[in-house]
Amino acid sequence: MTLSDKVYSTLKELVAEPGVSGTESENLTSEKIYSIISEIPYFQNNKKNFGMELIEEDPYGRSFVWGVVHGKEQSNNTLILTGHLDVVEVEEFGHLKPVAFNIEECTKRISELNLDKEALRDLESGEWIFGRGTADMKYGIALDIEMLRELSEERNFKGNLLFLAVPGEESNSEGMIASVPFLLKLQEERGYDYCGVIVSECCIPDNENDKLKKLYMGTVGKIMPLFFCVGKETHAGESLKGLNPNALVSEINRLLEYNPDFSDQVNDTITPPPTCLKQLDLKELYSVQTPLYAAAYYNILTLSISEDKLMRDLKELSLKAFNNVLDLLKEKRDKFIKKSPDKVQYMEVEPCVMTYEELLMEVKAKVKDFDIYMKGKVELWKKEKMDNQTIAINIVKETYEKYNSKKPMIIVSFIPPYYPHKYLQGIDDKSKRFIEVIDETIELAEKKFNEKLIKEDFFMAISDLSYTGIEGSKNLDHLSSNIVGYDINYKLPLDCLDKLNIPGIVFGGEGKDFHKYTERLNVPYSFNVVPELYKNMIFSLLK
Structure with missing residues (x-):
C-alpha cells in the first residue's frame, strides 16, 4: 500500500470507534490506537517506547496514548506529533446516526439529509469523504500514526519522533492537560529537548471559494x-x-x-x-x-x-x-x-x-x-x-x-x-528554525504539488496547542489564585507548562463543517499532499 492508502485505512479504523467526548467510549478509541501502534515492528522490539497513561481522578477512566521512535543518529532533539482522539456526538445525523461512524456508508448516503449548496457540490465532486471524526480530527491521528510507522522502518533521522493522542479535547482538554507532566517527565528522565510540536488539526476554508490551504502559527486562547x-x-x-x-x-x-x-x-x-x-x-x-x-x-x-x-x-x-x-x-x-x-x-x-x-x-x-x-x-x-x-x-x-x-x-x-493563547515567533533558535522549516514546506507545496499553502496567525477553533507551554512572563500565582478551584477541582499544571513552552503550530489536512452532519475531509490534499509535506517537515527538523 502507498502511504496515502495506509492513512486512509487507519482513518477508517479510527472513525469506526466512536469515542464521543466526555463518555467512556473514548477508551475504545484509545485502545484501538494502542492496538495499532503495538503491531508496528519497531514497538514490538521497543516496548518501553510506547504505552497508555491513565488520567488521574478521571471520572471516565480515560487514557492518552504515546509512542516514540528514536532515529538511528542519537540526539535529544524531539518533535511531537499530537492530536485529540475524541469526537462530538451525532444526534444531528438523524436517521443516519447508525452510519455516522462509517466513512463509506456515510458518504454514500449523506445526500439523504438536507445539504447546502456547498456540501452538495463537494459531495458530487467525489473529492470529499463524510462522517463524524473525518476532519475533526481522526484524520490527524491516522496521519501521525502512519508517519510514526513509516519513519520507524528506516529511522533515517537524527533525534526522536514522539506521537501523542489525547482524549477530552472537545470537553475540557483533560487528556492534553494530563499529558503535560508526562512530557516534562520524559524531558527530565530521557533528556528529550522538544524542538517543536505539530497539532494535526485540519485547516478550515474561510468561505466556499477559498482555495488556499492553511498552516496556523498559533492558537486562540x-x-x-x-x-x-x-x-x-x-x-x-x-x-x-x-x-x-x-x-x-x-x-x-x-x-x-x-x-x-x-x-x-x-x-x-x-x-x-x-x-x-x-x-x-x-x-x-x-x-x-x-x-x-x-x-x-x-x-x-x-x-x-x-x-x-x-x-x-x-x-x-x-x-x-x-x-x-x-x-x-x-x-x-x-x-x-x-x-x-x-x-x-x-x-x-x-x-x-x-x-x-x-x-x-x-x-x-x-x-x-x-x-x-x-x-x-x-x-x-x-x-x-x-x-x-x-x-x-x-x-x-x-x-x-x-x-x-x-x-x-x-x-x-x-x-x-x-486555554492560554500561543503564537510562534522567532524569538529563540528553536522557533527561528521551526519558522525556516515552515517556509521551506510552503515552498515545496507550491513547487511540487501546485498548492498554495499560507501561514495564518491563529487557529480560531481552540486547540490543544494551548497546553504546550506558557508564553511570555505571567504572574502564575496571581493567575492560579483567580482560577476558581485551581488545584482543588481543576488540575491545570501551570508550573509544568511554564517549564515546557514548546514552539508549535496547527497543521493538517483540509476539512469543513466541524460538529455538523456535513463534516467532511478533502481527499486529494489530505491524502496525497499533506503526508509528503509532513515527511519533509519532520526530516528538516530532525536532521
Whole structure:
C-alpha cells in the first residue's frame, strides 16, 4: 500500500470507534490506537517506547496514548506529533446516526439529509469523504500514526519522533492537560529537548471559494470570567428594602455581551466579542423572598491580552455595572416616593467589587483549614456529577459565606476551562528554525504539488496547542489564585507548562463543517499532499 492508502485505512479504523467526548467510549478509541501502534515492528522490539497513561481522578477512566521512535543518529532533539482522539456526538445525523461512524456508508448516503449548496457540490465532486471524526480530527491521528510507522522502518533521522493522542479535547482538554507532566517527565528522565510540536488539526476554508490551504502559527486562547453577584434579600412586597442580584448580573450582561472592546486583535486577526454562556440565580425553590445570589459566565477569546489586564478591565466593568444599577434604582425609587411618600423604606448600598483572589485571601486568613474543607465539598459535588463550571460557582458561594463582611458585592473570577493563547515567533533558535522549516514546506507545496499553502496567525477553533507551554512572563500565582478551584477541582499544571513552552503550530489536512452532519475531509490534499509535506517537515527538523 502507498502511504496515502495506509492513512486512509487507519482513518477508517479510527472513525469506526466512536469515542464521543466526555463518555467512556473514548477508551475504545484509545485502545484501538494502542492496538495499532503495538503491531508496528519497531514497538514490538521497543516496548518501553510506547504505552497508555491513565488520567488521574478521571471520572471516565480515560487514557492518552504515546509512542516514540528514536532515529538511528542519537540526539535529544524531539518533535511531537499530537492530536485529540475524541469526537462530538451525532444526534444531528438523524436517521443516519447508525452510519455516522462509517466513512463509506456515510458518504454514500449523506445526500439523504438536507445539504447546502456547498456540501452538495463537494459531495458530487467525489473529492470529499463524510462522517463524524473525518476532519475533526481522526484524520490527524491516522496521519501521525502512519508517519510514526513509516519513519520507524528506516529511522533515517537524527533525534526522536514522539506521537501523542489525547482524549477530552472537545470537553475540557483533560487528556492534553494530563499529558503535560508526562512530557516534562520524559524531558527530565530521557533528556528529550522538544524542538517543536505539530497539532494535526485540519485547516478550515474561510468561505466556499477559498482555495488556499492553511498552516496556523498559533492558537486562540479562551478565558471564562465568572461574575458572582451578591444582593440583599427582602420580601417581594418590600422590594426597595433589598437589592436583587439579578439586576447586577443583567447590567453586567448589558455592558459585556457583544462588547467589541473585549475583542482581542493581532495583525489582521480579531476575536469575536464576548457572549454569555450561562446566567442564573441560585434560588432553588419558589418563595416571595428575592434571590441572594446570581451568577453569569462568559466566553472571551484571547490572542495577546494578559490575564492581569483582562481582570482589571472586568473589575472596571463590574464597578460600572454596580453604579449603574444603584443610579437606576435611586431614580426609580425617587419616582415611587413621589407616589407614596409615607410608605417607603429602602436600603442604602455602597458598590463593592472584589476579585476571587482578594476574597480567598481574606477568608483563608480567618478560616483554619479552609482548603481541606473545600476539598471535601468538591468531592461531594463531583459525586453529584456537577460539571466544572457549576462546581466553580458553588466554590465562590461557599467562600463568600465564610467571609466576615456580608454585604452586596460582585466577585470576579476565572473558571475552567482556561486555554492560554500561543503564537510562534522567532524569538529563540528553536522557533527561528521551526519558522525556516515552515517556509521551506510552503515552498515545496507550491513547487511540487501546485498548492498554495499560507501561514495564518491563529487557529480560531481552540486547540490543544494551548497546553504546550506558557508564553511570555505571567504572574502564575496571581493567575492560579483567580482560577476558581485551581488545584482543588481543576488540575491545570501551570508550573509544568511554564517549564515546557514548546514552539508549535496547527497543521493538517483540509476539512469543513466541524460538529455538523456535513463534516467532511478533502481527499486529494489530505491524502496525497499533506503526508509528503509532513515527511519533509519532520526530516528538516530532525536532521
